[in-house]
Amino acid sequence: xxxxxxxxxxxxxxxxxxxxxxxxxxxxxxxxxxxxxxxxxxxxxxxxxxxxxxxxxxxxxxxxxxxxxxxxxxxxxxxxxxxxxxxxxxxxxxxxxxxxxxxxxxxxxxxxxxxxxxxxxxxxxxxxxxxxxxxxxxxxxxxxxxxxxxxxxxxxxxxxxxxxxxxxxxxxxxxxxxxxxxxxxxxxxxxxxxxxxxxxxxxxxxxxxxxxxxxxxxx
Amino acid sequence: xxxxxxxxxxxxxxxxxxxxxxxxxxxxxxxxxxxxxxxxxxxxxxxxxxxxxxxxxxxxxxxxxxxxxxxxxxxxxxxxxxxxxxxxxxxxxxxxxxxxxxxxxxxxxxxxxxxxxxxxxxxxxxxxxxxxxxxxxxxxxxxxxxxxxxxxxxxxxxxxxxxxxxxxxxxxxxxxxxxxxxxxxxxxxxxxxxxxxxxxxxxxxxxxxxxx
Numbered sequence: 001x002x003x004x005x006x007x008x009x010x011x012x013x014x015x016x017x018x019x020x021x022x023x024x025x026x027x028x029x030x031x032x033x034x035x036x037x038x039x040x041x042x043x044x045x046x047x048x049x050x051x052x053x054x055x056x057x058x059x060x061x062x063x064x065x066x067x068x069x070x071x072x073x074x075x076x077x078x079x080x081x082x083x084x085x086x087x088x089x090x091x092x093x094x095x096x097x098x099x100x101x102x103x104x105x106x107x108x109x110x111x112x113x114x115x116x117x118x119x120x121x122x123x124x125x126x127x128x129x130x131x132x133x134x135x136x137x138x139x140x141x142x143x144x145x146x147x148x149x150x151x152x153x154x155x156x157x158x159x160x161x162x163x164x165x166x167x168x169x170x171x172x173x174x175x176x177x178x179x180x181x182x183x184x185x186x187x188x189x190x191x192x193x194x195x196x197x198x199x200x201x202x203x204x205x206x207x208x209x210x211x212x213x214x215x216x217x218x219x
Numbered sequence: 220x221x222x223x224x225x226x227x228x229x230x231x232x233x234x235x236x237x238x239x240x241x242x243x244x245x246x247x248x249x250x251x252x253x254x255x256x257x258x259x260x261x262x263x264x265x266x267x268x269x270x271x272x273x274x275x276x277x278x279x280x281x282x283x284x285x286x287x288x289x290x291x292x293x294x295x296x297x298x299x300x301x302x303x304x305x306x307x308x309x310x311x312x313x314x315x316x317x318x319x320x321x322x323x324x325x326x327x328x329x330x331x332x333x334x335x336x337x338x339x340x341x342x343x344x345x346x347x348x349x350x351x352x353x354x355x356x357x358x359x360x361x362x363x364x365x366x367x368x369x370x371x372x373x374x375x376x377x378x379x380x381x382x383x384x385x386x387x388x389x390x391x392x393x394x395x396x397x398x399x400x401x402x403x404x405x406x407x408x409x410x411x412x413x414x415x416x417x418x419x420x421x422x423x424x425x426x427x428x429x430x431x
Contacts, residue, residue: 008337008388010361016373018353018420024275026352027242029249034274034349035267036253043261048392052339068340068355073249085261094251096258103260112269116278119315122392150390152337154364166320166393186391188322193384197365204383207364210391 001146002153004060009154009197030069037076042107045083048120049176053148054078124183126168130213132187136162137219140189140211148176151215155207159219160191163208171212185213279348282313283396284417286346288410290323291401301325304396308346318345318394324387325398326424331378332397333371333424335363336389343394347419354423364388374425397424404430 007013025031041051054075055063063071080086090097107115132138142157143149150172168183175181189211193201256262286308290297300307304321308314321343324332336342337360342350353359362370367384371377378384387395399421405413412431420426 005338007357007361008363009365010357011365013356013358013361016353016356016359016362016370018374018425019351022351024279024349025271027246029242029246031271031275032249032253032267035270036249036256036262038270039262039266040256055339064357068352070245073245073252077252080256080261086255086259090255090259091252094255096255100259102258105260105263105266107266108263109265109269112266113273113277115316116270116273117315119317119319121319123320150338152388152390154337166391169320169391172391186393188393202368202380202384204381205367205385206383207386207388209388210393212391 001056001148002144003056004063005056006152006154008152033069033073033076037072037079039105039107040076040080040085042105042115043083043085044106045085046079047175047178049148049170049172050178051075051079052172053176054082056148122170123166124168124170124181126183126185128168128185130165130185130187132162132165132185132213132216132218134162134164138162138187138189138216139219141215141217143215145173147173149173149215151211152209154196155189155191155209155211158191158195160189160195160209162187163190164188166210169212171214173212173214186210187213187216189216274344274349278313278345280346280417280419280422281414282311282348283343283346283419283422284414285311286313286323286396287398287417287422288413290398291413292410297398300398308396313345315345317341318343320393321346321396322387322393323396323398324385326400326427328400329381330383330385331371331424332385332387332395333363333367334387334389334395334397335360337361337364338388338390341389341394343396346396347422351419371425374420376426397422399428402428402430 055071058074087097139159140155166186169186171182171184188208191207193205196207257264290300300323304323308321326332340350340355342354364386367386368378416428418426421428
């Protein structure tokens with residue numbers, strides 16, 4: 001979707017402001033939100049792409065106003081409601097529906113570090129051959145899907161060069177809709193800064209993106 | 220001027236007050252959600268504590284600093300790191316969530332690398348921990364690709380025109396770690412002393428490592 005989350009190349013947000021000696025969390029609730037969202041994820045009712053889409057579909061003004069962990073909090077609620085883990089009424093009252101049996105959490109304290117260390121790899125074996133080889137000139141497709149996509153607007157229609165082949169990876173556009181992993185080749189594509197931003201860009205500079213085969217055409 | 224200053228003062232004071240109210244509201248809302256989820260048996264509060272402890276005490280930029288210092292001092296390790304970063308980083312015990320597929324990009328006298336995620340805030344958690352606020356900010360996400368040299372200036376870093384700036388926009392599940400240049404004058408330092416020099420920002424590409 002052409003959402004406000006697709007920020008590459010926008011103007012007007014001011015300077016970047018690093019914070020000296022920044023803590024991991026600025027308040028304890030931020031850590032609780034991180035942990036709650038990941039612990040709910042252990043129910044495997046959604047995937048990372050659906051999770052990202054739940055944040056992208058927050059109202060644009062809310063997206064810009066909210067902090068990272070506020071967005072994660074809003075997303076956790078949206079995902080849990082959507083998956084039927086909680087109901088609107090439970091959320092309003094703060095009381096569980098007594099007619100629903102109490103469950104057993106899949107993520108217990110002893111499983112936290114093993115789950116973190118394992119992660120969720122997205123590489124998949126495939127018998128398909130890659131369509132593009134390193135060095136090949138490609139053009140990012142001019143597409144405007146209304147659902148989740150990882151093809152940013154600022155490279156659509158632009159020409160680049162295949163830098164590296166990462167093998168097949170889960171395709172976010174279909175996975176986010178629970179329409180299957182549709183694994184396909186993922187490539188690092190190099191775009192010259194001048195191709196993206198015009199003559200004012202430094203001639204040696206470049207931007208590299210990881211793009212799935214379905215996002216690319218032969219240039 | 221004085222009345223204007225007073226006004227500004229009052230205004231910012233009110234603003235801070237609203238901000239505090241808003242944050243205390245978040246405390247209450249998060250607490251209410253956690254209580255509901257625990258009562259339904261959906262989350263285990265001890266697991267939440269363990270997750271927070273992992274990212275506050277175990278998983279952070281000191282992990283990445285170990286990778287960098289080892290690459291600086293062990294050419295065979297550096298070769299493995301550049302060939303298959305995921306496996307080389309796992310040799311040191313770091314792997315998993317938000318670092319399942321790692322790539323290391325090397326700074327040289329002619330190339331400076333900078334990592335961003337314009338679409339969300341993807342960041343290599345196993346080696347750098349959770350991202351700082353500036354990395355997640357709209358300012359960084361919007362400008363890093365169109366004006367990387369200006370962003371680096373915000374960090375006090377001027378990259379000469381003759382040095383190519385390469386920006387890595389983390390649009391898939393590949394996560395990037397910058398291997399910064401080892402500064403001159405550090406030849407006699409131990410690996411442990413080198414690790415101390417390597418900061419988070421040098422591994423994102425917004426700073427250079429400096430000799431002590």
